[in-house]
Amino acid sequence: MLEATAAVRYSTGEGDQESQIKAQLESSRLLEKMADINAKRKEMSAGLNRLLGRSGNISIGKVVSLPIVSLTQEELGKSEELALVNAPSVLIKSYAVKAAKYRLESADLDFWPDFFVGAGIGYDNNYEPMALVSFGITLPLWQNVKQKPLKRAANLKVGESEKLLEEAKLAVSSEITNLIARWKRDQEQVVIYLKFHCF
Structure with a gap:
């Protein structure tokens, strides 16, 4: 105009x-x-x-009113705990730690001797049937070449997976802290807007 x-x-x-x-x-x-x-x-x-776990294409309608939402300090503290329990990245990394620990246990078991028993049916030189039974033991004599390097690698994998889990937890905790700070800022702005609207 x-x-x-x-x-x-x-x-x-x-x-x-x-x-x-x-x-x-x-x-x-x-x-x-x-x-x-x-x-x-x-x-x-x-x-x-x-x-909200929805598709990004869903549009959000215009804001008609701005309700004041209050959260106690206890609820804010629980939000971080709840996020750490339900965050997919933390869950995946925690299972990776468990898998690494299982591999370490398996590497420890390789230091123990293995016993085995076998049974079967065979024929002698006269083609007469006979029963065969065998007993045996496998000793880990080459520990320095095979078992010890595998155990060291499994131990390092446990340490690596635990550090990755800690990083995932810190990332989630940081995101929650950021969201809470933004939420508090938005609540303060809602109060200001409501006061301004009253005038």
Whole structure:
């Protein structure tokens, strides 16, 4: 409307061209801001859908009212604990630690001798049937070449998997702390908006 008014005044000789150009620039700035706001809205909508476990294409309607949501300090503390229990990355890494520990146990068992028993039926030189029974023991005589390197590798794998689990827990804890900080900021802004709306 301002641009149209400036154009009419300029065409009738009552205004200068500078006013019309300023109005056009301001109009283009507003359109740019609106495009930025729409892009930010879509980004936030995708983030909310991710947190709710929904498809990113589901649109979130316009906010009609801003309810004040209160969480106690105890509930905020439990949110981190709950996230650590249910985070897929932490769950996968914890099972990787268990698997590495099982491999270490298996490597320890290789240091013990193995006993075996066998039975079968055969024929002698006269083609007479006979029963065969065998007993045996396998001794780990080559420990330095086979068993000890396998145990060292399994031990290192346990340490690596435990560090990866700790990293996953720290990442989840950091994300929860970030989300709680953003939530508190948003709640403060809701209060400000409600006060402003009352005026």
